[in-house]
Amino acid sequence: MTIKTLHITNSYHPASGGIRTFYNALLDAANRHRRFVRIVVPGAETAVEEAGEFGRIYYVAAPRVPVLDSRYRWMLPHAYAWPYDSPLRRILAAERPDLVEVCDKFWLLYLSGVLRRKWIPGVPVPVIVGLTCERLDDNMATYISAGAVARRICERYMRSCYVPRFDFHIAASDYIAAEVRRLLPERLRGRLNVCPMGVDFEAFGKIPERSILRQELLRRVGGGEKTVLLLYAGRLSKEKNLLVLPPVLAKLAVPAGLDYRLIVAGDGPFAGELRNALERSAPGRSLLLGHCRREELPTLYHAADVFLHPNPREPFGIAPLEAMAAGLPLVAPASGGILTYANRENAWLVENTPAAFAEAVASIYSQHWLHRRKTEKARKTAEEFSWTHITANYFQLYDQLHERAVQEGFGSESATPTSVAEAHASEAGLFV
Numbered sequence: 007m008t009i010k011t012l013h014i015t016n017s018y019h020p021a022s023g024g025i026r027t028f029y030n031a032l033l034d035a036a037n038r039h040r041r042f043v044r045i046v047v048p049g050a051e052t053a054v055e056e057a058g059e060f061g062r063i064y065y066v067a068a069p070r071v072p073v074l075d076s077r078y079r080w081m082l083p084h085a086y087a088w089p090y091d092s093p094l095r096r097i098l099a100a101e102r103p104d105l106v107e108v109c110d111k112f113w114l115l116y117l118s119g120v121l122r123r124k125w126i127p128g129v130p131v132p133v134i135v136g137l138t139c140e141r142l143d144d145n146m147a148t149y150i151s152a153g154a155v156a157r158r159i160c161e162r163y164m165r166s167c168y169v170p171r172f173d174f175h176i177a178a179s180d181y182i183a184a185e186v187r188r189l190l191p192e193r194l195r196g197r198l199n200v201c202p203m204g205v206d207f208e209a210f211g212k213i214p215e216r217s218i219l220r221q222e223l224l225r226r227v228g229g230g231e232k233t234v235l236l237l238y239a240g241r242l243s244k245e246k247n248l249l250v251l252p253p254v255l256a257k258l259a260v261p262a263g264l265d266y267r268l269i270v271a272g273d274g275p276f277a278g279e280l281r282n283a284l285e286r287s288a289p290g291r292s293l294l295l296g297h298c299r300r301e302e303l304p305t306l307y308h309a310a311d312v313f314l315h316p317n318p319r320e321p322f323g324i325a326p327l328e329a330m331a332a333g334l335p336l337v338a339p340a341s342g343g344i345l346t347y348a349n350r351e352n353a354w355l356v357e358n359t360p361a362a363f364a365e366a367v368a369s370i371y372s373q374h375w376l377h378r379r380k381t382e383k384a385r386k387t388a389e390e391f392s393w394t395h396i397t398a399n400y401f402q403l404y405d406q407l408h409e410r411a412v413q414e415g416f417g418s419e420s421a422t423p424t425s426v427a428e429a430h431a432s433e434a435g436l437f438v
Contacts, residue, residue, distance in 0.1 A: 009408050010042035012103035012132075014117065016068075016110050017139070018047035019077050021273065021297045023241050024324045025109060025139055028203050033061035035397035044101050048079035052093045066093050074149070075243065075275050083116050089125065099128050105408050107176075109137040111168055118171040133411040135404075136172035139203075140321040141185045148245040165189045174407045178203050178322045179343035201403055202346050203322050204396030207389050210304045210331035220309040227267045227293040234266050236367065237310035237334070239303065240325045242274035250316040251280070252287035253360035258367060259288050266291070266367065268314075271306060273297040307332035312367055318358040320344050326353075331388035333381045337366045347391055352384040 013032070017025040029045050036043035037058035045057075049065030056062055068079040085094045098121075106121065108114050118134045120126065146152075146160045169175070169189045175198045177183035183200050190198060224233055236255070240246060251268065258266035268288075270280070273296050284292040298306060307313070313329035318339035320326075326344050329336050330352065338344055340355035348355060354370065356362035370377050 008041040009104035009405060010044070010101065011105045011107060011404050012044040012046065012098070012101055013107045013109065013137075014046040014081075014114055015108075015137075016048055016078065016080055016113060018045075019079065021077060024203060024322065027300070027324055028139075031204065031206070031393040032397055032400065033057040033063070035393070035401065036061040039398070039401055041401065044097075044103065046081075046094065046097060048081045050079075064093075064097050066097070077274075080113055082113050086117055087120050087125065095126050098126050102129055103132050105133040105135060105404055107135045107137050107404075108172070109139060111138075111142055115168055115171050133408050134171075134173050135407060136168070136175045138175060138177045138182050138186055141182055141319070142168075143185055144319045144321075145245060161189065169194070173197065173411060174199065176201050176403065179346045181343040181345070182321050199403055199407075201399055202391065202396065203324055203327075204391045204393040205324060205327040205331050205388050207331045207392040207394075209301075210307060210328045211333075211385060211389065212304065213308060213333070219305055223269060223293070223309055224267075227269065228290055229265060229267045232263070232265045234264050234312065234367075234371065235310045236266060236268045236312050236314050237271065237307065237329075238268065238314050238316070239271040239298070239306070239328075240315075242270070242272050242276040242280055244276055245317070245319070246276070247316045247318060247358070248276060248280050249283055250358070250360055250363065251314060252283040254314070254316075254363040254367070255284065255288040255291055257360055257364035259291060264368075264371060268292040269306075269310060270294045271296075271298045271303070303328065304332065307334050310334060312337060312370060314338075314363065314367075315344065316358070316363070318342055322346060327388055327391055330381075330384035333385050335370050335377060335381060336384065337363055337370075347387050352380055352387050354380070 013029060015025055032043055033045065037060050040060055043061050044064065046064045046066060048068035052067045053065045054062065066081050066085065068081045070076045071078045071080055081094065085092050108117055121129065121134060122131055124131065142164055143157065143160050146156050150156055169186060170191055175186055177186060177198065177200050179202060180200055183198060187198055223235060224230065238251060242248060255266065255268050268291065270292065277294065281294055307329055313326065313334045313336050315323060315326045315336065315338040318341045320342040322343040326336050326338055327347055336348060336353040338348060338353060338355060339358040354366040356366045
């Protein structure tokens with residue numbers, strides 16, 4: 007019997023990045039594999055969106071995040087812990103999932119205790135999994151402090167509040183897993199699994215006609231025939247180390263036969279600061295496109311010449327992997343979660359300094375044979391991380407975790423419907 011999985015996160019809004027991309031890929035795969043997948047995310051209003059025959063997205067009305075990035079919303083603990091007729095409690099009671107995956111370190115992790123104590127009537131105790139897609143210690147260092155006191159607070163929170171609450175943990179990279187692994191209590195040894203994210207290789211690997219968009223970008227950024235278009239794509243936030251980009255562009259502006267210009271695709275709370283820094287360091291040599299729809303990105307990648315990814319603490323990094331799929335040379339720091347797929351054979355990995363970035367970019371067009379060899383290997387690597395393979399890996403892992411839980415005597419009250427018709431009937435009129 008195929009299990010039903012329910013995935014809940016606050017890291018999701020219409021223009022969000024990696025986690026949204028992953029769950030959308032999982033929904034697509036649910037219909038290929040004919041297995042029930044439910045995604046629960048915050049929204050402006052409570053609603054249901056069918057995603058094919060086997061997938062479904064629930065939006066739960068939630069307030070906006072008041073700090074850092076107000077595009078996100080928070081489902082808070084009272085939405086599931088307090089005994090009242092809330093949409094989230096109704097979803098859990100109607101769906102009765104076999105496995106619940108929580109991707110949140112602050113507001114949703116307490117759902118594990120609510121489910122284990124059966125505080126929501128009619129909901130069998132599922133297998134409860136924590137999906138970790140970023141490191142709390144890195145975020146603490148970026149937004150609060152990198153000092154010893156801050157590190158101890160972060161470690162204590164992870165050790166006491168987060169790590170022990172789940173039956174199993176999944177991390178999207180070894181880099182992310184390292185923070186969880188050293189804090190696992192004895193009973194959770196062997197219950198941490200690393201399962202990487204992926205890339206839509208079919209979309210990004212296809213080589214489209216790029217001349218029209220490229221000419222438009224060159225016109226808007228003030229380039230010409232000798233212009234090399236550098237591209238950064240991703241969320242514009244402080245932890246992305248974006249202030250490396252302005253001095254890189256300034257160093258490349260020194261006359262050397264080629265004309266380097268920067269295209270930035272993305273939006274976020276750091277957009278204004280990045281724009282000002284670029285204008286100070288290399289006036290008139292950059293273009294901020296704002297948020298780009300996901301379906302626009304493959305053509306954009308193929309219109310550019312080099313992809314810059316400046317974050318030395320990237321948890322995983324779907325955008326650099328997309329660049330590799332598109333055959334775009336990747337220049338990035340030799341650290342963090344991108345080492346899951348990037349190495350010196352398929353990318354230009356450098357020290358986290360403007361000088362190192364600029365030197366690597368300049369070398370790409372002075373060594374054509376190396377450019378060709380690395381990008382060919384990059385495309386082959388990206389193909390191995392196709393969502394087709396990665397989502398199959400996740401489904402296999404969910405099945406293994408559920409089977410292990412049943413064998414060990416917990417999470418065995420399966421409530422998965424035996425047919426699609428039964429599944430739809432059981433949740434009919436949920437928000438009426």
